[in-house]
Amino acid sequence: ANKLALQGIKILISAGPTREPLDPVRYITNRSSGKMGYALAEAAVAAGAEVTLISGPVNLPSPMSVNLLKVETAQQMFDAVISQADNFAIYIGAAAVADYRPAEIQNHKIKKQHDDGVIALEKNPDIIATVASLPNKPFVVGFAAETDDLENYATTKLRSKNLDMIAANWVGQTEGGFDSDRNALQVYWSGGSQHLAMTDKKQLAQQLLSLIIERMHEKNPA
Ligand code: C5P
Numbered sequence: 450a451n452k453l454a455l456q457g458i459k460i461l462i463s464a465g466p467t468r469e470p471l472d473p474v475r476y477i478t479n480r481s482s483g484k485m486g487y488a489l490a491e492a493a494v495a496a497g498a499e500v501t502l503i504s505g506p507v508n509l510p511s512p513m514s515v516n517l518l519k520v521e522t523a524q525q526m527f528d529a530v531i532s533q534a535d536n537f538a539i540y541i542g543a544a545a546v547a548d549y550r551p552a553e554i555q556n557h558k559i560k561k562q563h564d565d566g567v568i569a570l571e572k573n574p575d576i577i578a579t580v581a582s583l584p585n586k587p588f589v590v591g592f593a594a595e596t597d598d599l600e601n602y603a604t605t606k607l608r609s610k611n612l613d614m615i616a617a618n619w620v621g622q623t624e625g626g627f628d629s630d631r632n633a634l635q636v637y638w639s640g641g642s643q644h645l646a647m648t649d650k651k652q653l654a655q656q657l658l659s660l661i662i663e664r665m666h667e668k669n670p671a
Contacts, residue, residue: 455658457498459538460499461500461530461537462540463543464504464505465482465486465505465507465545466481466505466507467479467505467526467545468547469523469549469551470554471554472555473557478547481545482628483509485650485653485654486504487502488651488653489543491513496655496658502517503520503530503544504517504518504520505519526576527576534580535584539588539589539661540577540586540590541661542577542589543592550571552571553569582611589611589613591610591616592618593606602617603635613668617634617636617637629650631653632647633646633647634657636660
């Protein structure tokens with residue numbers, strides 16, 4: 450994306466893991482450094498976009514010139530995203546949202562002797578699928594991290610969640626994925642796909658934004 454490619458375009462990005470408390474000292478979470486989402490926020494600002502970043506707990510510096518909102522749970526991320534998603538031209542869901550949360554949160558630390566070893570869970574809402582179902586929906590881009598059958602799972606998610614684009618990456622490979630500063634992506638949309646080769650997440654973010662802009666123009670020719 451060149452410096453002005455996203456001039457004045459409003460982009461909403463969610464990034465990082467969510468944390469689902471069990472009691473005051475314990476939680477369930479997903480592995481996610483937030484690096485890809487933060488790199489996308491930085492690349493979008495550099496291309497002239499107006500960026501809001503809704504972030505789960507990560508150990509990353511706050512990007513410059515980004516409206517940053519920190520959340521913890523999937524429900525908080527859902528509320529923050531859904532309440533404003535229809536004000537944005539693009540939504541990129543790069544967060545590793547916990548699919549389930551403990552059905553009950555204990556006010557006191559659970560003691561070993563009272564612990565029966567069973568945690569009842571309930572499903573969290575699907576944030577990106579909800580954004581994609583809004584009447585005034587933005588251009589919606591999802592991520593899929595998979596250990597197997599990447600193309601099949603990614604294209605199924607593209608269709609079932611009604612996304613405009615999905616960026617899929619392998620996890621558990623020797624290079625790329627969690628915590629890594631580098632990654633490779635296989636990007637799918639209805640009727641096409643493109644491979645973005647292994648590189649640092651900053652470069653990858655620029656390349657993905659360029660693809661998003663191309664696809665938006667193809668979808669809505671001026
Ligand atoms: O189904 P899966 O979690 O693999 O789909 C990944 C995509 O869905 C990502 O873009 C992720 O941010 C989004 N997602 C979501 N809300 C959930 C679960 C996943 O927005 N509860």
